[in-house]
Amino acid sequence: METILTIDQRNAVLQSMARLVELEKKDILQANALDMNAFDRSDLAMYDRLKVDEEKIKGMIDSLEQLSSQEDPVGVERFRFTHDNGLEIFNKTASFGTIMIIYESRPDVTIEAGGIAFKSGNKILLKGGKESLNSNLAIVRLWHKALEENHVSTQWVTYLNYDRAQTREFLRNPDQKIDLIIPRGGERLISFVKEHATCPVIVSGRGNNFVYVSRHADKVKALQIILNAKTAKISACNALDKVLIDTALPEYESFVKELIQELVAAKVEVLGTDGIKMFSGIQKTDDESLWFEEFLDYKILLGSTASLDNAIGMINKYGGGHSASIISEDEDESKLFLSAVDAAAVYHNASTRFTDGFQFGLGGELAISTDKLHQRGPIGLQHLVTNKWYVYGNGQIR
Incomplete structure (x- = not known):
């Protein structure tokens, strides 16, 4: 798998995905109808989150197009310093690496999370709820198609079709390096992830x-x-x-x-x-x-x-x-x-x-964090990066 993609490659995939969502929206709506028909409607909030309609499809496309038009968040210089001994020292934004998001019900997260993570140079592992499986798989199929159209590995976007026990085991003993996990759902989900995860967790907390x-x-x-x-x-x-x-x-x-x-x-x-x-x-x-x-x-x-x-x-x-x-x-x-x-x-x-990433001009959001580290509120493209120090010398020793 590629470790680095140019901004042109990333934008091309996002533009392909926006086109494919419009072109194949009928398939997404049909898949979502299967999920809706199987869902117990007693949970009104989750039912509302699960539903995909023409308006949500349009929101997905708008989010992808807005993301593709934004500046590259990777490699942005945040600080520079010239040492007395001549060392040139820079701090720049850098991708996290691999991000996992665990979420309930909302198929549009499969678009937003995938898009924001990919644009910021991160591999994304998507773990949606069983109630939205058909919708999520239909959208991930389009992600893979968009990646293949642009000669990029499909491993950049991976869907984990795990039950609760498999998810717990994966959190405890992941089969690959995971740099960040974001649980996006109720307090039970958040507690479950924090209990079992072995890497940093950003809480997308409750409202109230x-x-x-x-x-x-x-x-x-x-x-x-x-x-x-x-x-x-x-x-x-x-x-x-x-x-x-x-x-x-x-x-x-x-x-x-x-x-x-x-x-x-x-x-x-x-x-x-x-x-x-x-x-x-x-x-x-x-x-x-x-x-x-x-x-x-x-x-x-x-x-x-x-x-x-x-x-x-x-x-x-x-x-x-x-x-x-x-x-x-x-x-x-x-x-x-x-x-x-x-x-x-x-x-x-x-x-x-x-309070929403798209409404705040971020091109969507991976989550809305109620933590204070490392980002608070909507986590958009600009926030799904860490930083890295670059030091250029000419033989200096200390």
Whole structure:
């Protein structure tokens, strides 16, 4: 297998793949229909992630085309230094080598993960869930076709059709060198990988995202943002789960009533605690564990707060470290919120639904990391590299 591909070779494969996905989308949709028909639809979030339609196909193609148009992330100079003795020292980005991603349900990850890894000069091992096997195999077949069209080894993209026991054994005793593993799924999957992996793991963590409605909020913006963040795609890790409303908001009661009405009309189950318990249309709760929970469902928890500091404290205590938004027309308090909230993405007057590699201009994402090393938030093309030191001398000794 080639160890190094030129940027022209990598881009050519991505362009071939974009063309093949468009040309053979019928086969992908038929394979996905087999997976959908066999799936237990009781898990609404996973069902939504599993589904491939024309819109998702278009997203796959757009991601590949955006990736192929971006600059090469490999070999980018980050630092240079000339030593007193004449040594020329450079630090440049470098590929990891071999990356494994373990993911549940989402066939579009087979496109995005493969594309981002390949463009950044990495070999990719894909381990999808059994529920999406037909879809994933159809897409991997196209990857291999795109690679062969450009005289590149198919070993650059490998699908591991393993059950749980085989996956555990592979993690413990891989038959090849693996440089990085990314589990992309629920907390059980993440724990499973971290327990058995023998190489670095980047956690693509849960959401449990918050919106704080400040006393200085524009209430129209707040309603629109909350409804979008909650209902646009309940299966996404960037979907909204918790809302904190400042009790000093002018017309607080009428705003909360309207918010509850809008959510109920959108078929969202509304839970309420603290200063929300007095309102009708909600399910009252004192269960603190709900504040930690990512719902991935038509469910939301509303709470009240008396201050910005209290809101920040609650978000940092209960949030998943993914996304949080403040709705406020006060610039100073918004700056404080953005700097003090401990999350991968923080928003001012915008929906959390934008935490996404493609939306952030990265050409898709391998995952959304809630770890702080080595990259936080959407892991795109620019982040799927490590670094390497290059030192040029002329006989210098120390």
